[in-house]
Amino acid sequence: MKKEMVCISCPMGCHLTVEGEGDNWTVTGNSCKNGERYGIQEMTDPRRILPTTVVIKGAMISRLPVKTAQEIPKGKLFDAMDELSKVVVEAPVKVGDVVLKNVCDTGIDVIATKTMPAV
Amino acid sequence: MYDIIVIGGGPAGLAAAVEAKKEGVDNILILERDRELGGILNQCIHNGFGLHTFKEQLTGPEYAGRYIDMAMDLKIPYKLNTMVLDMERKDDDTKVVHAINEEDGYMALEAKAVILTMGCRERTAGAIGIPGFRPAGVFTAGTAQRFINMEGYMTGKEVVILGSGDIGLIMARRMTLEGAHVKCVCEIMPYSNGLTRNIVQCLDDFNIPLKLSHTITFIHGKDRVEAVDVTQVDENLKPIPGTTETIPCDTLLLSVGLIPENEISRGAGVEIDRRTQGPSISELCETNLPGVFAAGNVVHVHDLVDFVSQEAALAGKGAARYVKGHLEEDINFTTVNGDGIGNVVPEKITVANLDDSVNCYMRVRKVSTDTVINCYIGDEKIATKKARKFVPAEMVNFKIKKSDLEKYHDGELKFVVEPKEA
Ligand SMILES: Cc1cc2nc3c(=O)[nH]c(=O)nc-3n(C[C@H](O)[C@H](O)[C@H](O)COP(=O)(O)OP(=O)(O)OC[C@H]3O[C@@H](n4cnc5c(N)ncnc54)[C@H](O)[C@@H]3O)c2cc1C
Ligand code: SF4
Numbered sequence: 001m002k003k004e005m006v007c008i009s010c011p012m013g014c015h016l017t018v019e020g021e022g023d024n025w026t027v028t029g030n031s032c033k034n035g036e037r038y039g040i041q042e043m044t045d046p047r048r049i050l051p052t053t054v055v056i057k058g059a060m061i062s063r064l065p066v067k068t069a070q071e072i073p074k075g076k077l078f079d080a081m082d083e084l085s086k087v088v089v090e091a092p093v094k095v096g097d098v099v100l101k102n103v104c105d106t107g108i109d110v111i112a113t114k115t116m117p118a119v
Numbered sequence: 120m121y122d123i124i125v126i127g128g129g130p131a132g133l134a135a136a137v138e139a140k141k142e143g144v145d146n147i148l149i150l151e152r153d154r155e156l157g158g159i160l161n162q163c164i165h166n167g168f169g170l171h172t173f174k175e176q177l178t179g180p181e182y183a184g185r186y187i188d189m190a191m192d193l194k195i196p197y198k199l200n201t202m203v204l205d206m207e208r209k210d211d212d213t214k215v216v217h218a219i220n221e222e223d224g225y226m227a228l229e230a231k232a233v234i235l236t237m238g239c240r241e242r243t244a245g246a247i248g249i250p251g252f253r254p255a256g257v258f259t260a261g262t263a264q265r266f267i268n269m270e271g272y273m274t275g276k277e278v279v280i281l282g283s284g285d286i287g288l289i290m291a292r293r294m295t296l297e298g299a300h301v302k303c304v305c306e307i308m309p310y311s312n313g314l315t316r317n318i319v320q321c322l323d324d325f326n327i328p329l330k331l332s333h334t335i336t337f338i339h340g341k342d343r344v345e346a347v348d349v350t351q352v353d354e355n356l357k358p359i360p361g362t363t364e365t366i367p368c369d370t371l372l373l374s375v376g377l378i379p380e381n382e383i384s385r386g387a388g389v390e391i392d393r394r395t396q397g398p399s400i401s402e403l404c405e406t407n408l409p410g411v412f413a414a415g416n417v418v419h420v421h422d423l424v425d426f427v428s429q430e431a432a433l434a435g436k437g438a439a440r441y442v443k444g445h446l447e448e449d450i451n452f453t454t455v456n457g458d459g460i461g462n463v464v465p466e467k468i469t470v471a472n473l474d475d476s477v478n479c480y481m482r483v484r485k486v487s488t489d490t491v492i493n494c495y496i497g498d499e500k501i502a503t504k505k506a507r508k509f510v511p512a513e514m515v516n517f518k519i520k521k522s523d524l525e526k527y528h529d530g531e532l533k534f535v536v537e538p539k540e541a
Contacts, residue, residue: 006315010170011423013315015507048320051165051178052296053268060154063271065164065180074324081296095184113164114180 005042009034018043047071051113054084054099059091059116066099067113072106079104091118122146122442124216124230126203126383129158130424131415131431132236133186138435139234140193144442148228149190149197150218156190156197157183158238159416160424162265165289167316171425182424198223206233206387208408232438235384235398235406235413236431239377239420241286249281251338254345260286260374264293273297275370279347280304281335283311283318284512285422287374292321294372301327302366305349307334307356310486312512314422335371336363344371377420384413394462395419401450402468402477403437404430409448412438419464419480422514426480437472447471451529452496459484459536460492461511468532473521480516483509483536491540492517495533501526509536 002019007030016029018039027039041047049071056064072080080103089099093112100110122144125132128151136147155161160168163179170176173185190197201220208214216228241259258266258274264286266272278299280287283306291301304322309332311318322329330349336358337348351362379397381389390407392399397418398406404414414434415427440446452468461482468477481492492504492515501524504517517534 006319008316008320010176011167011314011316011513048324049166049176050296053164053271055271061269063269065178065268067164067166067178077296081298095181113178113184114161115184 001043003043005039007035007038009038046074048074048077050077050080050110052081052084054087054089054110056089056091056093056116058118059093060119061116064089064093064099064116065113066110068103068106069109069111072103072108076104076106080106080110084110091116120213121148121228121230123148123232123234123438124214124228125149125234125236126206126216127151127158127236127238127415127417128153128156128197128199129236129238129415130160130183130186131238131417131427131434132158132234133183133190134428134431135234135236135412135414135435135438136195137186137189137193138432139439140195140435142436142439144439147195148230149195150201150203150216150228151197151199152202154199156187156199159261162261162268163289164268165293168424171423172428179424186428203237203383206383206411208387208411212410214410232410232412232441234404234431234434234438235389235411235417236415236434237380237383237417239379239416241373242376242378243373249335249338252341254338254340254343256340256344256369257338257371257373260284260290260372263370263372264290267293267297273299274372275299275344275368277302277368278370278372279335279349279366279368280372280374282306282374282376283313283329283331284374284376285313285317287372288313288317288321290372290374291327292325295325295327299370301325302368303328303330303349305330305333305335307332307352309354310510310512314512334358338371339365344369347371377416379417379420381417384417387411389413392462392464392466394456395464397464399466400464401437401472402433402465403440403446403472404434404465405437405441405446410438410441412441419462421480422512426514426516429478430480440472452524452532454479454532454534456481457495457533457535459487459490460534463532463534468524470521470524473524475522476518476520477524478516478518479532479534480514481534482511482514484511486510487536489539490536491538493535493537494519495535496527496530501532505539
């Protein structure tokens, strides 16, 4: 199998060509190692970081920005949004605090991306 | 009297203040009109910031947080909810900043140097003149972003986006994830103005169509948006009759460009470059007014915040040198945009102020491959910038060595897009 794609691992946006099958892939067009990793991952198990917000009580504003600590499978983005829509946290929160463990059984936690003091 | 007053506490203002403090200037004050520091990054909850600076993919609030922490660690004073109204320069070169907040009321604050870091604002529907009423449901993409990400308020369910700049693309994904149906993104140009990675991860991932060479020719609905007319345009960007499609929607997001916010600069007599719509600046970000510096989106619209921080650090350094009386003011070079280049920043260069090189930031006018950007002084080519592809959406950072400039003493640096030599 052969596919052309744009690497989204950084704003350079290198144009990759990924060729191969099973466990055996070659990536060309990348400017760094992350591009190779991305190209292979995109063919075998595409994943994305999910940045979103959850409800926060007792802070200056009503939404706390969060993200998955690592990429989660692309197919689980909407399920993760569903799970996160039920989460309510209380201020204070520090950047990096876990707001939801093991989102959608991915083994990956969702963490706060902003420090919000209680008011 | 303050040594330095920084107007605007976004990433540019923070980086400038941090650098000035590190250069040994203590008496600094940051003035910010919002309820917190961090600027526009507070609403940019997506990841993709800071790869150059921190070698990781941070979200906007995380990136801002790092600079806020640096400023706090250095104990740099700041005032929030404080709106700067205007600024003037007195005959003895003192700068007076007029500002207002609830606690202190009206203030006239004096400083030796001022750094302008007010960022930019978005173009609106009025600014681009789409026919039709101005019903509820028409938002700039940034306003919608603030509503959704900070107030938790969804702006609509059936969405059309005009303009494929990064904010529009990011909002297409954001609204889709929040359960809205984004019907399409229309772009009047034959190419997108956003980063390619955003087209992939914001549109392609969710099968949202990008209609290039299409614009919105009419907004239907009087109280609330009911539909928009989407029409194809020809190579002169004129609508092609008979190609109009009416798309029902309750929300129209506009992502049609940013304009540097320069009312204060203009009022103070800062010279504005008509190409960038921001102040003309030197290699250390000094404007035409001695002791008045500018950096970040107020100077020219950046697509990467890392470059904002880099540029702003120079402004901090420049202001610190000015305060200490170490800033050289003899301009050796001016920069000009030749064929294929839209604008160049900085506009003027004093070689004596450079460490070992100067970063010239520029935008190309159109997409090209198999080209290079050459830098000339007179007829002599002094440097070449290579890339696989040049696109208007991605600012080019062209580094010119101090040693190359020293060979000439003075002149005009001209940047030109030319075919790659075989
Ligand atoms: C929607 C969006 C998405 C982006 N996505 C990315 C991305 O993915 N990756 C990336 O690297 N970059 C991205 N950027 C760019 C980056 O966010 C900006 O380049 C950066 O925030 C600019 O910093 P700044 O300090 O110049 O301006 P701003 O962040 O706008 O800060 C200006 C500050 O000045 C204050 N101010 C203005 N006028 C006054 C006044 N009169 N008195 C007092 N205070 C005042 C404002 O309140 C604000 O806090 C994005 C930008 C936007 C808008
Ligand atoms: S290959 Fe490396 S440099 Fe190129 S886009 Fe991917 S991460 Fe960035």
